[in-house]
Amino acid sequence: MYFPSWLSQLYRGLSRPIRRTTQPIWGSLYRSLLQSSQRRIPEFSSFVVRTNTCGELRSSHLGQEVTLCGWIQYRRQNTFLVLRDFDGLVQVIIPQDESAASVKKILCEAPVESVVQVSGTVISRPAGQENPKMPTGEIEIKVKTAELLNACKKLPFEIKNFVKKTEALRLQYRYLDLRSFQMQYNLRLRSQMVMKMREYLCNLHGFVDIETPTLFKRTPGGAKEFLVPSREPGKFYSLPQSPQQFKQLLMVGGLDRYFQVARCYRDEGSRPDRQPEFTQIDIEMSFVDQTGIQSLIEGLLQYSWPNDKDPVVVPFPTMTFAEVLATYGTDKPDTRFGMKKYLKRKDIESIRNFAADHFNQEILPVFLNANRNWNSPVANFIMESQRLELIRLMETQEEDVVLLTAGEHNKACSLLGKLRLECADLLETRGVVLRDPTLFSFLWVVDFPLFLPKEENPRELESAHHPFTAPHPSDIHLLYTEPKKARSQHYDLVLNGNEIGGGSIRIHNAELQRYILATLLKEDVKMLSHLLQALDYGAPPHGGIALGLDRLICLVTGSPSIRDVIAFPKSFRGHDLMSNTPDSVPPEELKPYHIRVSKPTDSKAERAH
Amino acid sequence: MYFPSWLSQLYRGLSRPIRRTTQPIWGSLYRSLLQSSQRRIPEFSSFVVRTNTCGELRSSHLGQEVTLCGWIQYRRQNTFLVLRDFDGLVQVIIPQDESAASVKKILCEAPVESVVQVSGTVISRPAGQENPKMPTGEIEIKVKTAELLNACKKLPFEIKNFVKKTEALRLQYRYLDLRSFQMQYNLRLRSQMVMKMREYLCNLHGFVDIETPTLFKRTPGGAKEFLVPSREPGKFYSLPQSPQQFKQLLMVGGLDRYFQVARCYRDEGSRPDRQPEFTQIDIEMSFVDQTGIQSLIEGLLQYSWPNDKDPVVVPFPTMTFAEVLATYGTDKPDTRFGMKKYLKRKDIESIRNFAADHFNQEILPVFLNANRNWNSPVANFIMESQRLELIRLMETQEEDVVLLTAGEHNKACSLLGKLRLECADLLETRGVVLRDPTLFSFLWVVDFPLFLPKEENPRELESAHHPFTAPHPSDIHLLYTEPKKARSQHYDLVLNGNEIGGGSIRIHNAELQRYILATLLKEDVKMLSHLLQALDYGAPPHGGIALGLDRLICLVTGSPSIRDVIAFPKSFRGHDLMSNTPDSVPPEELKPYHIRVSKPTDSKAERAH
Known part of the structure; x- marks a missing residue:
């Protein structure tokens, strides 16, 4: 046969x-x-x-x-x-x-x-x-x-x-699409990996799986939180972006080691490859430092890693935020590859155009020939000693191409980081394999700044991550002198150029937390009074992390989109194409919630009025 | 010392x-x-x-x-x-x-x-x-x-x-209350028990843990579903009461064995000992019958039962709905005790008053003395042969007290069922232990009616459970002749007088599902067209169950309220007393969702207008 x-x-x-x-x-x-x-x-x-x-x-x-x-x-x-x-x-x-x-x-x-x-x-x-x-x-x-x-x-x-099939068709008939080998494999791998994570956390290391509410209070500045009207006029629940407050309160409550495979919500409107609801492996521990959390997560990934992939090697390398920015021009570098070679002259032109178009910035290419002379317009503008010093710093070799730019540090680094990925794309179209899909290259990025200048008003500060992040122990004095320079105890876990996790050691001192919230960030502390009060009542030192499960499984399975590792994902407009969700609701069902729909035309009319 | x-x-x-x-x-x-x-x-x-x-x-x-x-x-x-x-x-x-x-x-x-x-x-x-x-x-x-x-x-x-402490104080300072022995014990037992359930389902029986969306479409008649406004004018998500549709669609998608520790939502306003969000162990299988699901759940509870309790004995006894109603006067009988003894004459008076007050129904007590004569006004109204037949049927013994009532079957049974619990309360205040708190008495209740008369209009039908429940195989013909008499393949799991789980074999035939939805229930099938379509495309026979996790853990730990087995419960008014949730939201944060608050006074004004 x-x-x-x-x-x-x-x-x-x-x-x-x-x-x-x-x-x-x-x-x-x-x-x-x-x-x-x-x-x-x-x-x-x-x-x-x-x-x-x-x-x-x-x-x-x-x-x-x-x-x-x-x-x-x-x-x-x-x-x-x-x-x-x-x-x-x-x-x-x-x-x-x-x-x-x-x-x-x-x-x-x-x-x-x-x-x-x-x-x-x-x-x-x-x-x-x-x-x-x-x-x-x-x-x-x-x-x-x-x-x-x-x-x-x-x-x-x-x-x-x-x-x-188009993705729209796959999503409309998701129950048929789920019969495909790839979807079966992705969902089963996800289930297996999460199960192993639970075994590691719960059975091996004494973590307690605790469910936290998803109907909660909006957080200060929580503009991306979905609202849920209650039956009390004008009162709303919020669907939180993470169990951050609850996990900290559990530590104050002496639970010692918490984890949850937590559903989180973020309303970002239409953004490709984001979902309005997503899942994170949410972890918090008492009496722990940064190293402890890092070891825990390394062990967790090693233990739960699928058997059909190469085993995870630990510990993961660590770089500071300053280092990754200077070296890779991004805080989530793809560390599977380092150098860039095999570029052709015409590629350089397209790279220069990319830099001009996207960053409004000039790029100067330097081609190093066999005798290490510079074949570049730059050569005319710098002194011989500077040239030699640059060669030494960049560890250049024969036949290297060096791309130079000048400008404000962060901006110039970002541009070069983007160019590095552009070059990788270019080289891969030439058949050079830089980003091995079977290679999983983890990296810890640490020592982030604690604050950033606010975008709307650069003279004010906002938290680089969230306001509960503890300052770096060496930088606490800077909070009272030059807070902009203070580093935090935040850490990110990066995999193949994607941020798959982030966390921090938290502030457990109520006074310090009040100072940061009220004095430095000028937040309304009333909305967080329960948390501040909790810190006053014997809060242990604690810290934690959250891993983005959808993204992690997406990378492990080599899927093109996180929608391929979620059973019933929303489209990038936030629609469920199978059931036609969201949908209109009869006015009588809105009444118990004391809300009315105000159509955009209404509000225009209002403004005109 | x-x-x-x-x-x-x-x-x-x-x-x-x-x-x-x-x-x-x-x-x-x-x-x-x-x-x-x-x-x-x-x-x-x-x-x-x-x-x-x-x-x-x-x-x-x-x-x-x-x-x-x-x-x-x-x-x-x-x-x-x-x-x-x-x-x-x-x-x-x-x-x-x-x-x-x-x-x-x-x-x-x-x-x-x-x-x-x-x-x-x-x-x-x-x-x-x-x-x-x-x-x-x-x-x-x-x-x-x-x-x-x-x-x-x-x-x-x-x-x-x-x-x-008052419960309000405990909830306001939940992070302190969590330090108590009892809360630590409850939350850790819950975590352990759920972990063992996962091991049983995932590692021993090949179930796949699949997350389903909580931002979904409202279900027909889903008046108890919270609404979530979207950024599209007049379009809303709903927070579903269970993953019912998704679990069935997963079976159509060939996932074969699904489970999820699922967060569910139900807006019932203020009801004591209910929570607006709750958790169920949600299970669905393909190619299974009622017996299969029952064995699965018996094994699940046996495997996950805490080691500090007496082991669970399987199989659990099974009674039909008709039997439990006739025997215990309820569909969720507490089977830890049978008889009622030790009642005093004055107790009988309070029982008669209870029946009159709550059910507007007369109760006739019969006291059996040593020579089995009836000491009761009833004795005068019935024939000797009837009296002897009753004695035989009730298996009465010397010194028994028999409570008789007459009336419409369901109503009379319900009353007697309530009286049975009243008597148990009475007897326990007299020091007779009827309901041993260390005893866990499971019972399957099966063969429920498929439909009930609608409360608003008793000539119309509504589903006794939900419209996807399959009819009893012997009663399919009744659907076309006397649908009111058709029994279903729904099953409830009862523990010590509490319904802790319920499920059914589902309809996998699209034609039958359409007939029940459109012809018998007169539902708008448009809202379920995706599910009906899915049944057309090779849906396997399937069935499932959901266990109420909060209630189960509450019973296992002997807690007075489900709030004692939830880390951050809402008050019975649906408030988080720690953070003051739900809370008001500035009008500018409502704008992206195209809703306005209509205060009750507004709508009164409207009506007046």
């Missing part, structure tokens, strides 16, 4: 090209996720009518009577069909003898993607017809009975990875 | 009187939660400065140099203090020699509930001064160094269990 070639293609479609690791194969890959030395394989067929999953059958099952339930993936000339469940595919032989006419009728007439239950015997495939690319490729099922559990109508698109 | 007697009282205060099991003791009980045969004790002191927890020190630690962090629970005459952390208490000797003057000063001056770090040696208590009631009662700490980590101001109440 010929096994169709598209079936092996099926497994390739959606996944990004991956070097070094083998292609994911339905059935084998998910199982490999589960098979670590300590971990037993779950009983996938407990409590149900099937005896086995489609994907688990091997030669070791030969002769066994099995009952399988699944979807008809493919049927060939009424002779066999391929049955699919979450665990994989198996070939089912359609009986041809007269006595089995009813079984044949069911299996031949059911449309593709119909759900059937079959019972029969596991037999060997005839010699020469084994399919080594298919985990169940040595066996097939000789069917005795079959039942059509549900027929499938004509589908809006084929559930085959190589059939390209 | 005398160990203060209030310290042992401390451990008794909040917990309900419990027979058969020993009193919970801080430190020992939480550890016993963790010590099952398979389970290693977590490392509670990893990543932090302490070497040990206060509560773990025993004679086996004698001579060890330890560093501890904790709260000053108590200090006696500047000679010793008791240090507390989440794990327990330990006695710390304040050094008296001149060379340790600075240590003495710190430890003597820090107010109670201040946070300190001490280092020293674990030594034996002098002979005769051991405290057998204290898990660490054989040892004490000889301190060498001490550091005040944070001083505590004067507290609004003492953190001692025997100090009675």
Whole structure:
């Protein structure tokens, strides 16, 4: 029997090209996720009518009577069909003898993607017809009975990875899209990884999983918080952006070690690759310092890392904010690659244009030839001693291209950081692999500034992260003299150029917290009076971190968008395309909440009035 | 050294009187939660400065140099203090020699509930001064160094269990209330139990933990759903009451076995012992029947049951809805007790008054004396043969009291069910233990009616549970003839008189679902078109259940209210008393959401207008 070639293609479609690791194969890959030395394989067929999953059958099952339930993936000339469940595919032989006419009728007439239950015997495939690319490729099922559990109508698109679908269509029929290998793999990997994180935190290190409210009070300046009207006129709940206040209050409450896989909310309007609700691994500990949190997280990622990826190497390197900005021109550098080579002259022109267009800034390229002379207009403007000093500082080598710019430090660094990524893009189009998708390069960035000048009024300060961040122990005196120069005990975890986590040691001293909130940040402390009061009543020193789960899983699975690691994501406009959400609500349902809709035209009219 | 007697009282205060099991003791009980045969004790002191927890020190630690962090629970005459952390208490000797003057000063001056770090040696208590009631009662700490980590101001109440506090005060200072033994125990037991449930579902039975959105579309008739205004004029999200639609769509998507510890929302206004947000263990499976779900849940509870309670015995008994109503007069009977005895004549009067006041119904008591004669006014109205038949049916015994009523079946049963609980209350005030708090009596209730007459219009039907519930296989034909008589495949799990879970086998046939929604329930199917469409595209047979986690943990811990098993609960008016939530919002923050507050006076004015 010929096994169709598209079936092996099926497994390739959606996944990004991956070097070094083998292609994911339905059935084998998910199982490999589960098979670590300590971990037993779950009983996938407990409590149900099937005896086995489609994907688990091997030669070791030969002769066994099995009952399988699944979807008809493919049927060939009424002779066999391929049955699919979450665990994989198996070939089912359609009986041809007269006595089995009813079984044949069911299996031949059911449309593709119909759900059937079959019972029969596991037999060997005839010699020469084994399919080594298919985990169940040595066996097939000789069917005795079959039942059509549900027929499938004509589908809006084929559930085959190589059939390209727009994302809008995938989201509209998400329940069909979820049947794809890639979505099954992503969601199961996510579940496994979170489970391992829980084991690490809860079972190995005594963390307590505590749920915190999502109906809460708006935070000062919480302009990105969704509002929830209450039944009290003019009173609203807010959906918080993080459990920040609660996790700190839990430490004051002596819970010692808290974690939560926390749903968080942020209303950023339409922003690509952001979701109005997202999930973070939220952690807080008492009596801990920065090093303690870093070790905890390194251990957490090492423990929960999928078995089908290269193991995570710890400890992760650490750089200060000043260093990463000077070296990489960003606070979330992709540290998988360092140098930039192989640029052509015409590339340099496009880079200069990019800098001029995006940063309104001049870029001066320097080409170093074999005798280390500079082939650049810059050469005419600087002294020989300066030139040699630059060569020494930049550790340049023969055939290097150096891009120089001048200007305000942060701005110039940012530009060069962007150019570095632009160059990487350029080089990768030339076939130079700089950013290995199988490589996971973690980096801690520390010693951030505690405050930044406010965008609206640069003479005022705002928190670089949030106002509960403790100052760097060496810089506390600066709070009273030059607060702008004070560094914080905030730390970011960066993976392949993405910020996947951030946290800090918090302020546990009420007086210091009041001074920062009221005097330095000029915030209304009334809204945080409960937190300030809590710090007065024996708050332990504490700190924590939150990992962005959606982004982390997106990177681990190599998915193009976080929407690919969320079961029911919103579109980038915040819509659920399957159910048409958000939707209008009859006025009588607004009444208990004492709100009325004011259409934009109304408010225009109001203003005119 | 005398160990203060209030310290042992401390451990008794909040917990309900419990027979058969020993009193919970801080430190020992939480550890016993963790010590099952398979389970290693977590490392509670990893990543932090302490070497040990206060509560773990025993004679086996004698001579060890330890560093501890904790709260000053108590200090006696500047000679010793008791240090507390989440794990327990330990006695710390304040050094008296001149060379340790600075240590003495710190430890003597820090107010109670201040946070300190001490280092020293674990030594034996002098002979005769051991405290057998204290898990660490054989040892004490000889301190060498001490550091005040944070001083505590004067507290609004003492953190001692025997100090009675109003619940409002406890909620306002929740971060202090959380330091109590009982809250620590409740939250840690909850975390442990949920973790074990996850192990059972995920690691043992292949369930996938999948997060579903909480910003969704309102469901038809979803009048109890909180609304979340979006940035599109007049368009709202809803916070769903359960992930019902999503879990079914996941089955259509081939996820096979889903679970989620799901946050749900219900706006019921002010109702005692309800929370606007609550948590359920949400489960759905494909290819499963009622028995399968029941076995799954029995195994789940058995596996996750705390080690300090009597083990759960499975299978749980099952009764039909008709049976429980006829036998117990409720669909959630407390099956810990059966008979009612020891009633006095005057009790009967109060019971008759209760029935008249609450149900406007007459109750006829029958007192059976030694010769089985009826001492009752009823005796005069019924024939001897009826009397004997009743005696046979009720299996009455000598000295029994029988309460008789007549009337419409459901109403009469309900009344008698309420009276049964009233009698139990009465008897328990007389010292008869009917409802053993250490006994956990589970019961499945099955074969509920599929529909109920609508309250507003009894000639129309509404779903007894929800419209996706499958009819009982034997009753499908009734849908087309006498739908009121059709039973469903809904099942409730009852524990000690509380419904702690409910679920059903779902309809997977689109045509049947359309018929029930449109023809029988007269719902607008447009709002559910995505679900109906999904059923058309190869939906597998599926079913599920949801366990109310807050209620379950409340019963397991014997707490008087679900607020005692939630870290930051709302008051029964839906307020967070700590932060003053919900709160007013400046009008400019409402603008992006195109809503305006319409004060009740406004709408009155409107109506007048």
